[in-house]
Amino acid sequence: MLGHKALQIAEDGVVLERLADGEKVFVNAETIILALGVQPRKEVVKAFKDAFAQVHIIGDANRGGKILEATQEAYGRAFVFES
Structure with missing residues (x-):
């Protein structure tokens, strides 16, 4: 997800910070792929x-x-x- 920073990988997803406004977003996921x-x-x-x-x-x-x-x-x- 462009424009986001990964903060934490959890058992059921990932916690992101939206760079535009600093809001935390949780995305449910079974698989997480990082492109860094x-x-x-x-x-x-x-x-x-x-x-x-x-x-x-x-x-x-x-x-x-x-x-x-x-x-x-x-x-x-x-x-x-x-x-």
Whole structure:
């Protein structure tokens, strides 16, 4: 969600802050995908791996690249996600 800042990931969704007015918004979600830029941020990846039992690292979080390659990889990997 453009124009929002993630504040907290909860068991049933994510708490966001709308940047335009600072209002907190809760979005129900079973799966949360973060798009945080084009450079791999290994400290963020490590924090997620430490915090969650099931983490799939794809796209620029795995290695820098272009949106086409990241989108294709995400589409291909999405079919292996299990509950």
